[in-house]
Every structure is written in structure tokens, then in C-alpha cells.
Amino acid sequence: xxxxxxxxxxxxxxxxxxxxxxxxxxxxxxxxxxxxxxxxxxxxxxxxxxxxxxxxxxxxxxxxxxxxxxxxxxxxxxxxxxxxxxxxxxxxxxxxxxxxxxxxxxxxxxxxxxxxxxxxxxxxxxxxxxxxxxxxxxxxxx
Amino acid sequence: xxxxxxxxxxxxxxxxxxxxxxxxxxxxxxxxxxxxxxxxxxxxxxxxxxxxxxxxxxxxxxxxxxxxxxxxxxxxxxxxxxxxxxxxxxxxxxxxxxxxxxxxxxxxxxxxxxxxxxxxxxxxxxxxxxxxxxxxxxxxxxxxxxxxxxxxxxxxxxxxxxxxxxxxxxxxxxxxxxxxxxxxxxxxxxxxxxxxxxxxxxxxxxxxxxxxxxxxxxxxxxxxxxxxxxxxxxxxxxxxxxxxxxxxxxxxxxxxxxxxxxxxxxxxxxxxxxxxxxxxxxxxxxxxxxxxxxxxxxxxxxxxxxxxxxxxxxxxxxxxxxxxxxxxxxxxxxxxxxxxxxxxxxxxxxxxxxxxxxxxxxxxxxxxxxxxxxxxxxxxxxxxxxx
Numbered sequence: 001x002x003x004x005x006x007x008x009x010x011x012x013x014x015x016x017x018x019x020x021x022x023x024x025x026x027x028x029x030x031x032x033x034x035x036x037x038x039x040x041x042x043x044x045x046x047x048x049x050x051x052x053x054x055x056x057x058x059x060x061x062x063x064x065x066x067x068x069x070x071x072x073x074x075x076x077x078x079x080x081x082x083x084x085x086x087x088x089x090x091x092x093x094x095x096x097x098x099x100x101x102x103x104x105x106x107x108x109x110x111x112x113x114x115x116x117x118x119x120x121x122x123x124x125x126x127x128x129x130x131x132x133x134x135x136x137x138x139x140x141x142x
Numbered sequence: 143x144x145x146x147x148x149x150x151x152x153x154x155x156x157x158x159x160x161x162x163x164x165x166x167x168x169x170x171x172x173x174x175x176x177x178x179x180x181x182x183x184x185x186x187x188x189x190x191x192x193x194x195x196x197x198x199x200x201x202x203x204x205x206x207x208x209x210x211x212x213x214x215x216x217x218x219x220x221x222x223x224x225x226x227x228x229x230x231x232x233x234x235x236x237x238x239x240x241x242x243x244x245x246x247x248x249x250x251x252x253x254x255x256x257x258x259x260x261x262x263x264x265x266x267x268x269x270x271x272x273x274x275x276x277x278x279x280x281x282x283x284x285x286x287x288x289x290x291x292x293x294x295x296x297x298x299x300x301x302x303x304x305x306x307x308x309x310x311x312x313x314x315x316x317x318x319x320x321x322x323x324x325x326x327x328x329x330x331x332x333x334x335x336x337x338x339x340x341x342x343x344x345x346x347x348x349x350x351x352x353x354x355x356x357x358x359x360x361x362x363x364x365x366x367x368x369x370x371x372x373x374x375x376x377x378x379x380x381x382x383x384x385x386x387x388x389x390x391x392x393x394x395x396x397x398x399x400x401x402x403x404x405x406x407x408x409x410x411x412x413x414x415x416x417x418x419x420x421x422x423x424x425x426x427x428x429x430x431x432x433x434x435x436x437x438x439x440x441x442x443x444x445x446x447x448x449x450x451x452x453x454x455x456x457x458x459x460x461x462x463x464x465x466x467x468x469x470x471x472x473x474x475x476x477x478x479x480x481x482x483x484x485x486x487x488x489x490x491x492x493x494x495x496x497x498x499x500x501x502x503x504x505x506x507x508x509x510x511x512x513x514x515x516x517x518x519x520x521x522x523x524x525x526x527x528x529x
Contacts, residue, residue, distance in 0.1 A: 041332075050330055050337055053279040059249035067495075088495035092189070092304050092528050097297035098254045098270045098288065101185050101244045121249070 024142070025075045026128050028113070028135035030120040033058070038138045044080045046123060048090065049100040054123075062103035063112050063124035071109065075125045078141040183246045188529050190239035191302035193309070195219075195502075195522030196231040202516025208358045217506055217518045219309060221316030224356035225262050227520055236309055236522075237261040238300050240269070250276045258300055263353065269300075269321060282328040288343070290322050291374050294385055294414035294427055302526030306425070306460040307488050308502045311447040313464035314412075314429055318354035318365040319393070322347045333377070340375035352395075357514070361399035367391040367408070385414040393433065406433040424450045425462075439472035441479065458490040467509075481509035500524040 027043055029035055035054050038046075045051035046060045054060045065072040067084060076082055082090060091102040106112055112124035117134035131137055200215020217227045225235035240258035247253070256270035272286025289297050295310045302308070309315075324345015331338050348366040355363040372389035387410075394405040412429035428446040435441075449462030464486070468479035488502040504520040 045337070050339070051280070052276055057279055059276075085492060085495045088528075089304060092301055092496075093298055095187055095244070096189065096240070096242065096256070096301045096304070096528075098256070098272065098274075098284075099297075101187075101246075 024128050024140065025071050025078070025125045026131060026137045026141065027079075027123060027125045027139035028116055028131065029054075029123050029138050030116055030118075031134070031136045032120045033123075033136065033138075035138055036136075040079055040139070043123075043139050047076075047080050047103055049094050049102070052100070059121050060123055061119070061121045063115060063122060064103035064105050065109075065112070065125075066105050066107060071125065071127055075141060079139075181248060185244045185246075186241065187244070188239065188241040189301045189303065190527055191237065191300070191309075192233065192525040193236035193238075193302075193522060194231060194233040194524075195227050195235070195308075195520055197227050197229050198519045198521055200229075200516050200518035202513075206357065206515070209356060209360050211360070212357065214515055215518050216515045217504065217520045218357055218515055219312060219520075219522075220262075221312055221354060221357075222318070222320055223260055223262055223353045225260070226357065226515075227522070234261045240300055242270070280330045282330075284326045284328070285324075287321060287323045288326065288345075290320055290347075290370065290372070290389070291341070291343070292317070292320075292372075292387060292389060292410060293412060293429065294416070294425075296320070301528065302500070302524055303496065303498055303528050306449070306451050306458055306490055306500075307462065307486065308500050308522045308524040311427075311462065311464040311484070313445040313447055313466040313482075313484065314427055316354075317431075318352050318395075319347050319349055319367045319391075322367070322370050324370065336377040336379040338375060338377045340373070342371075342373045344369075344371050346370060351398075355395075359397075361397050364396045364398060365393070366395075367393050381418050383414075383416040383418070385412075387412045404435060404437075406435045408433050421453050422450065423453075424448070435475075437475060439470060439475045441476055442469045443467070443480075456492045458488075458492070460488040460490065462486045462488070478513055479511060480514055481512040482514070483507055496528045498524075498526045500526065 027038060033054065034056060042055055046062050052059060076087055080087065094100055095102065106115060109126040109130045112126050113130065113135055116122045116124050197215045197217050202214045204214060206212040206214060212226050213228055215229055219225045219227055219235055227235050238258060238260045240256055242254065242256040245253045252274045254270050254272055254274065257266045258269050259266040268287060270288060272284045272288055275283045277283055291297055293314050295305055295315065298304050299310050299315055322343065322345035324343060326341050326343035328339060328341040346368045348364065350364050351362050352365040354365065368391065370389065370391040372387065374385065374387040376383065376385040389410040391408040393408050394403065396403055409432045410429065412427065414427040417424045426448040431443045433441050443466065445466040447462060447464040449460055451458050451460035464484045467481045470476040470479050484504055484506045486502055486504045488500055491499045493499065500523065502522045506520065507517045508514060
């Protein structure tokens with residue numbers, strides 16, 4: 001918003017509209033997944049490769065938005081506490097230590113939703129406004 | 143002044159090569175080759191570091207007494223492969239690359255392989271080749287070839303982007319054996335708010351014609367570690383990371399040229415404590431490598447490294463002090479214990495999250511009893527990339 005506010009008024013309104021649409025990121029799983037909520041730490045563990053399973057046991061496959069996506073920055077700032085450089089450095093250490101691979105990247109909220117809807121092991125994050133009955137919200141970034 | 147003129151050409155070459163490699167067309171090669179339709183997914187990744195440098199000045203001049211192939215003033219940057227800088231700018235001692243494949247067969251079984259190659263080495267090295275079996279939540283069993291996780295950076299010590307130096311401190315990193323073939327068991331847990339990961343491992347390794355010995359001998363020497371047993375545990379919470387490691391092994395060397403054999407029992411332990419605030423970070427590691435030889439003498443080698451860095455946007459200056467000090471009870475059998483200290487200053491620039499440039503200056507100083515390479519001052523540059 002601050003960057004938006006310093007440019008012209010017309011653009012300000014565009015930005016304002018965009019910020020309304022971007023209501024915050026929520027983590028979603030398949031409706032068949034027995035998990036009802038995840039804590040920030042549990043979610044971070046999944047995205048940092050420290051936990052390969054959901055609490056309770058079934059295997060967890062995290063999905064990430066591509067580098068540069070606004071939702072990705074917001075999500076990681078809130079959940080893993082890492083910016084892009086820190087996140088890449090962390091995963092370079094993990095991958096080349098043979099400790100696992102980073103979350104699979106998919107192109108958009110829509111793709112996250114369709115993949116999660118089709119696989120009970122998957123977890124992703126999407127904009128709150130994109131939530132529908134095909135997925136279940138287990139974490140809301142405040 | 144002459145030395146600076148000599149540095150100009152190689153530095154210019156290196157910069158143009160590096161800028162070529164950061165060009166968008168190459169930087170945007172997509173690494174993700176996952177094939178989600180099938181049950182098996184494969185992910186390829188890799189890294190390289192183009193390192194170059196030269197010794198600006200040194201106290202010892204002439205060929206190394208035990209191997210005339212190396213001329214001094216010189217600086218031994220990488221012990222494992224005897225990566226030695228001398229006067230005259232060279233990319234050979236430390237330039238390296240690696241490729242890795244991670245193959246996931248199903249939710250529980252995966253395979254990891256990594257091959258690295260070094261400019262100072264003739265053949266590629268297999269660093270990783272192991273199967274992972276996630277047999278229960280938070281538990282992981284691996285079988286195959288791995289790095290010996292003796293130090294904090296051992297597992298990824300070739301991956302330049304992952305640390306602030308050009309390469310990790312030689313006071314600690316770089317023994318005659320760096321891998322093992324065997325089994326390991328890992329357990330991840332939350333303890334008192336710390337994320338913890340702990341492992342036990344066991345295995346053996348033999349290195350034929352070990353390049354580690356080249357600085358001290360022209361003989362062909364095979365090295366082996368048998369009955370390697372070790373454990374490590376790493377604890378992370380907010381800004382703090384702590385790691386402990388302990389290792390036992392039966393080490394032996396066979397000098398094929400002379401027929402001489404030596405055997406020792408290795409006890410090694412180490413502690414690393416890292417603190418990472420938003421701007422400031424401190425990296426520290428202390429280790430001791432104790433060897434008891436079957437001819438009734440021992441060599442104890444305590445070593446430490448401590449460094450501090452400060453992030454200013456994409457720039458990270460980092461100051462490091464390293465120290466290595468061998469003790470022995472028998473100067474007759476072990477006449478020249480290695481003893482040295484080193485101060486380095488590195489400036490790192492992050493082009494993007496997978497690309498970095500570094501410039502480093504090292505001031506290396508030996509104790510009087512030690513005569514490895516003599517004192518030296520070294521200038522190095524590095525271009526690090528992961529893909």
C-alpha cells in the first residue's frame with residue numbers, strides 16, 4: 001500500500017482494489033484429509049522439510065507458488081519467517097545435504113486448488129477469496 | 143604493484159564468464175522436472191563455484207620439500223584434494239561443480255545421488271548414492287554412500303552459495319576421508335521449542351591414491367576408515383543453531399610406493415554454535431580430532447573457527463579467525479606437528495537467491511615448529527551458483 005500511495009490517484013485506486021482482492025493467504029488441504037487445523041509451526045515444518053507427514057501420520061506433499069508471486073512472499077513471511085533469499089539458501093543446504101527436496105512449485109492459486117482437490121496428501125496456500133468447497137482451510141495467515 | 147597488474151586479466155576473464163552465466167536466458171532454466179502424472183518423480187539440481195586466486199606473498203620460496211610439483215609461496219586451501227594456490231592466478235585449486243538427482247518412488251522410499259567434479263581432480267567423485275526409507279513419521283533410514291557429517295558444513299561443503307566464505311575454513315574441513323558407505327538412522331523432533339534432528343551412522347570408506355597426501359609426499363597412498371561409528375544432533379530455535387557430533391573410526395594408510403603402513407584409532411568430536419539475527423550473524427565451530435597410532439604415539443588436533451558477518455542489503459562482509467594446533471607425545475615419530483592460524487575477510491554480493499560473488503583475503507601464519515607451506519597472504523574470488 002505505501003508504495004501504491006505515493007503514485008498517482010488513479011493508480012492508487014487500482015492498488016486499493018488489488019489489496020481488497022488480496023485478502024490474505026490460507027493453507028488448504030483436501031476435504032478428505034482428517035486434519036482440521038494446523039499451527040503455524042506445524043505448517044512451517046512441512047514447508048521446511050522438517051516434517052514429511054501431517055500430524056497424525058499421513059504423508060504431506062506441500063505446494064508452493066512461483067518465486068515473485070505476491071502470495072508466496074506473504075505466506076513465507078508469516079509461516080516460515082524466511083524471505084526468498086533465506087528460503088533458497090535453506091533449501092540449498094537441505095537438498096545438497098541429501099535431506100529432501102523443496103516444495104513443488106505450481107503456477108497459480110487455481111492450480112493449487114485443483115491439485116489439492118485431487119490428492120488427499122497435498123497441501124497448498126491460496127488467497128482467501130479463492131476458497132471454495134473443493135478444498136478445506138486449515139490455517140489462516142493473519 | 144606488479145601483482146595487481148597480473149591479477150587484472152584473470153579477474154576480468156572471470157567477471158566476463160560469470161556475467162555470461164548470470165544472463166537471464168541461462169539463469170531461467172527451470173530445474174523442476176517433476177513428473178506428477180506418474181508415481182515416480184525425479185528432481186535434478188546442481189551447483190558450481192568458479193574460484194580463482196593467487197598467493198600475494200609468502201615466507202617460503204621454492205619447491206615444496208616433499209613434493210616438488212608444488213612451488214611456493216603457496217597456500218593449501220583444500221586439504222582433501224590438495225587444492226594449492228601459488229603465485230600466478232589459477233582457477234584450478236578449488237573450482238568445482240556438482241549435479242544431483244532426487245528420485246521419489248513413493249511416499250516412503252526415495253533415492254539421492256550426487257556427483258561432483260573438481261578442476262584439480264581428474265575424475266568425478268560420487269558423493270551421495272543412497273536410498274531413504276521413511277519408515278515412520280519423523281524417522282528416516284538411509285542405506286548407501288553419504289558424506290561423513292563431521293562438521294557443520296560437511297554435508298554441503300562444496301556448495302559455495304550456502305556459506306559466507308569462498309570455501310569453509312581449512313582448519314576444520316578436509317580430511318583424507320570424507321565419505322562413508324553404510325547405514326544411518328535419523329530422527330526429527332520438537333524439544334523445548336527447538337527443532338531438532340539427530341542421527342547415528344556407521345560404515346567404511348577406502349580412498350585409493352588419496353590426493354590428501356600430495357602436499358607431503360609423491361608416493362601413492364591409499365587411506366581407509368573402517369568401523370566408522372558416529373552420532374550428531376542439531377538444535378534450532380529462532381536465531382540460534384547448535385550442533386554436536388562424535389565419531390570413532392579405525393584409520394589406516396597403505397603407502398603403495400614404499401610398503402609402509404600406519405594404523406590409528408580416531409576419536410573426533412565437535413560443537414558448532416551459530417547465531418543469526420536479521421543483520422548480524424556469528425558462526426563458530428570447535429572440533430578435536432585425536433588419533434592414537436599403533437606404534438605408541440598420538441596426535442591431538444584441536445581446531446576452531448569463529449566469524450562474524452553483517453548483511454547490508456545484498457552485501458555481506460564477513461570476518462573469520464581460524465586456528466589449528468597439533469600436539470604429539472613423540473616428536474621423533476611425528477617431527478613437525480602442524481600449527482597455524484588464519485584470519486580472513488570476505489565480501490559477498492548476492493545477485494539473486496541462487497547467485498553470489500565473493501572476494502576474500504586470507505592472512506595465514508604458521509607456528510615456528512610447523513613447516514607446511516610457510517606463511518602466506520592470499521587473494522581469492524568466487525562465483526557461486528545453484529540451479
